[in-house]
Amino acid sequence: MKAIRCKEFGPPSALVLEEMPGLKPKAxxxxxxxxxxxxxxxxxxxxxxxxQFKPELPFTPGSDIAGVVKEIGDKVKHLAVGDEVFGFVFSGGFAEEVVVPSNTCFLKSKKMDFPIAASFMVAYGTSYHALKDRAKLAKGETLLVLGASGGVGLAAVELGKLMGAKVIAAASTEEKLQLCREYGADQTINYSKEDLKSEIKKLTENKGVDVIYDPVGGEYSEAAFRGIAWEGRYLVVGFATGTIPKMPLNLPLLKTASIVGVFWGDFAMRNPKVNMENTRTLMKWYDEGRIKPHIHKTYELKETPMALQEIMDRKVMGKLVIEV
Incomplete structure (x- = not known):
């Protein structure tokens, strides 16, 4: 089989496409x-x-997969050879074959094509876990989403609206904000042109936002937190800017606010039953036409380095997909 291999840590251009032995499953x-x-x-x-973790070199990157079951382990009961599935792995996805733990591998909806299924698990799994399990977002609350046009951000906008929240989407261009409005955002902030803290206060009539969903980090984090409401929840999802912010701890004290970590991949492994329930809810909503990933563009396997560079260059809205 062919696979994209990372032999040394570095930019996407350092990745190589190689022929690899076929894979065998454990129990x-x-x-x-x-x-x-x-x-x-x-x-x-x-x-x-x-x-947060460094795979042992060399390795095959890629985590959000969809495909057809080729072989099952002895203790796998809910899947059979030939099933069309989607799932999550920590690494190994950019390849013609991948080994997937059975508790993070699910039957694909017949209404999903493979690119949609491969755009679903990480973005919607992360965002739903963050909003439902970690923030306990309630109907009528106000949700601010930073980096709102990205894969997890756009899913958070869509899910927040579906869960009954008022959604404020923040992104860096008008084109990105227009997509957020199409996905349900009630109000928007262009933080490349507008002061984030001031706009939050203006849009909430000085009440602040109840939940902040932050996959961005960097300079926007503290500004957003300064616009949080009393007993608000600030969700630490990731650091797309590449900079981990340092937060003055008097800020959560003054608002009795919470800083809440979100690491969905680890949650899915530690709490497979809850993750299964969440996934079933998301699949139901997809089948009902209430949520749908936005695919920006698809690439061939050999073009994976180019696609990764597009992500790094902030040129993507929604998801990129490698078709094998």
Whole structure:
């Protein structure tokens, strides 16, 4: 089989396409013939050695997969050879085959094509876990989403609206904000032109926002937190700017606010039953036409480095997908 390999930490241009041996599953694993693999911003950090964990070199990046079950382990009961599935792995997705833990591999909806299925798990899994389990977002509350046109950000906008919140989307261009409005944003902030803290106060009549969803980090984090409401929840999702912010701890004290970490991948492994329930809810909403990933563009496997560079250059709205 062919796979994209990371042999040294560095930019996307350092990745290589290689022929690899076929894969075999352990007892609680399945081998999936990959049809599509979604790209997520953490993929760009992992290949540079900048993510929370560093895979042992060499490795195959890619986590958000969809395809057809090729082989199952002895203890796998809910899947069979030939099933069309989607799932999550920490690495291995940018390849013709991947081994997937059976508890993060799910039957694909018949209404989903493979690129949509490969755009679903990480973006919607992360955002729903963040809003439902970590922030406990309630109907009628106000949600601010930073980096709102990206994969997880756009999912958070869509889910926040579906869960009954008033949604404020913040992004860097009018084109990105227009997409956010199409996905349900009630109000928008262009933080490349407008002062984030001032706009939050203006849009909320000085009440502040109840929940902040932040996959961006950097200079926008503190400004957003200064616009949080009493007993607000600030969700730490990621650091797309590449800079981990330092937050003055008097700010959560003054508002009795909470800083809440969100690490969906680890949650999915530690709490497979809750993650399964969340996934079933999301699949139901998809089948009902209430949510749908926005695919910016698709690439071939050999073009994976180019696609990753597009993400790093902030040129993408929604998701990029590798079709195998």
């Amino acid at each position: 609680k694993e399945v081998v999936v013939q990959v049809k599509a693999c979604g790209i997520n911003f953490p993929d760009t950090l992992i290949i540079q050695g900048l993510y």
